[in-house]
Amino acid sequence: MGERQDDRGAADGRRRCVHPGATASGTAGTADRAGLEELLALVLRDPGGGPVDGSEGEKRAVAAFRAARDTGAHRARTRRRDDWRQQRQRRAARSLRATLTVAVASLALGGVAVAAIGTVGSSDDVSAARPTVRASASAAAPGGHATAGPADPASAPALPARPATAKDTAARCRAYEKAGGKGRAMEATARQRLIAAAGGEDQVGAYCAHVTATASPPGRTARGTTPAPGTARAKARSEGTDGSPGAAASNGTQGKGQDGGQGNGQSDAAKPGGGKGP
Amino acid sequence: MGQGGEPRRAQAYDGELGAAVARAQGGDEAAFAVAYRIVQPGLLGYLRGIVGDDAEDVASDAWLEIARDLGRFQGDGAGFRGWTATIARHRALDHLRRLRVRPRSAALEQDVLDLPGPRSTHDEVLENLSTERALALVRGLPRDQAEAVLLRVVVGLDGPSAARVLGKRPGAVRTAAHRGLKRLARQLGVEGVTDDGSRTLGEST
Incomplete structure (x- = not known):
């Protein structure tokens, strides 16, 4: 000043x-x-009233204080407007809070990152396990792989990229199936992507069947042993619907089915024989 | 200048006030009474400047809230002044809203304008200045100036605290207080003192 x-x-x-x-x-x-200033303070600070009046108000205030204390009102939390600590203290407290917030946020983000690493790792495990299964399957039945149907060559190069796109494609396929192939019901972009991936609109059905089959591991092992791809698809499809409680499966239950499929993939890679069963 | 005069004097009590508040927060009602006695004169002076004769009632309301919310408060003696002034101000504004009455009336300024001669000294002004007249002068100021002056001078808040009470930027409040004091000085004729009485005033600080 x-x-x-x-x-x-x-x-x-x-x-x-x-x-x-x-x-x-x-x-x-x-x-x-x-x-x-001094003059004004002197004149205005103690205006008229006198000690008697003051003590009257004081009694009332103290009575209110006592009531609040005895009812536990004084344990109430400090709100922002009640915090009149020095600017520096307040800033220190605020910066402490900010630091804690940042720490918590980074921990949370770190957790997400770690979780993401786990996801990628596990799907790598699946795709790493897959060739062995496939190799053994094709070794057992040499003709099996060749008869796997038109969609199979498309999925073979797509295999390395599977971890990233498999879920998307499967989800699109489910949406496509649900929409019954009618265009509008499905989001246009997703539909276009699916058609592009399938290599033509009329191929979508077959492509989706294949994707569903490969997404659920029992279908994958079954494809190697069964000579006709059609039955493999049908089998995979039926297994997929068996996994969900109702025939008219909602999105939620489909999502569960997918997760279950992934889980099966890991365990199934360990014991491929389970997939060959009924 | 802002930190001179009254705020510095108020600081002398702030240690005592802070200790009393701390004890009161621990449940000591005698300490709460001590805090009341330290804070009430300034608070009442401030409220008189806003709500006039209803200041006692408004202060009483404010103290009920202060007594109830004391546990929430955090800070030292100076902080307690600011906190209580904020509560008192809210009660005062509520009161004015209820009454739908302007805090000032133009009639006041007429009484106020019978100024002493421009050459009167500080002591003469002090002798002649009654509470009523000082109050009338302050209430004759624009509202923001009056509040800034009262909070700074009468309640004894520093600039940032006064700004926080008023919900304004410190610079705006500083300007308002400065203008208000300047206008009061002119109305009181103290400004004339600057030329011939600056030596005495300089010693008085």
């Missing part, structure tokens, strides 16, 4: 004429103002 005062003093030409030097006029103004 002192600098302000100096500025005002400098702006005020009259004072400067009387007192040479901005600082001199500044201190004079300060003294003047301080005197006025």
Whole structure:
């Protein structure tokens, strides 16, 4: 405020004429103002009332204090407007809170990242396990792989990319099936992608059947042993619907079915014989 | 200048006030009474400047809230002044809203304007200045200036605290207080003192 005062003093030409030097006029103004403040404080701070009136209000205030204390109101939480600690303290408290928030947030994000690593790792496991299963299957029945149907070559190069896209494609397929092949019901982009992936609109059905079959591991092992791809598809399809409680499966239960399929994939890779069963 | 005069004087009590508040928060009702006695004069002066004769009632309401919410408060003596002033201000604004009455009337300024001669000294002004007249002068100021002056000078808040009570930027409140004091000085004729009485005033600080 002192600098302000100096500025005002400098702006005020009259004072400067009387007192040479901005600082001199500044201190004079300060003294003047301080005197006025003191005067006002003296006159206004203790207006009229008197001690009797004060003690009346005091009694009331103390009674209210006692009531609040005895009812436990004084244990209430401090709100922001009740925090009148020094700016520095408050800032320190705030920065502590900010630090904690950042720490918690980074932990949470870190957790997500770790979880993501886990997901990628597990799907790698699946795709790593897959060739062995496939190899053994094709070794057992040499013709099986060749008869796997038109969609199979498309899925063979797609296999390395499977971890990223398999779920999407499967989801699109389910949506496609649900929509019954009618265009509007499905989101246009997703539909276009699915058609592109299948290599033509009329191929979508077959492609989807294949994707569903490969997404659920029993179908994968079954495909190797069964000579006709059609039955493999049908089998996979039926298994897929068996996994969900109702025939008219909602999205939620389909999602569960997918998760179950992944889970099976891991366990199934360990014991491929289970897939060959009924 | 802002930190001079009254705020510095108020700080002398702030240690005592802070200790009393801390004890009161621990449940000591005598300490709460001590805090009341330290804070009430300034609070009442401030409220008189806003709501006039209803200040006692408004202060009473404010103290009920202060007594109830004391446990929530965090801070030292100076902080307690600010906190209580905020509560008092809210009660005062509620009161005004209920009454739908302007805090100032133009008639006041007429009484106020019979100024002393421009050459009167600080002591003469002090002798002649009654509470009523000072109050009338302050209430004759624009509202923001009056509140800024009262909070700074009468309640004894520093700039940032006064700004927080008023919900404004510190710079705006500083300007308002400055303008208000300047206008009061002119109305009281204290400004004339600057030329011939600056030496005495300089010593008085």
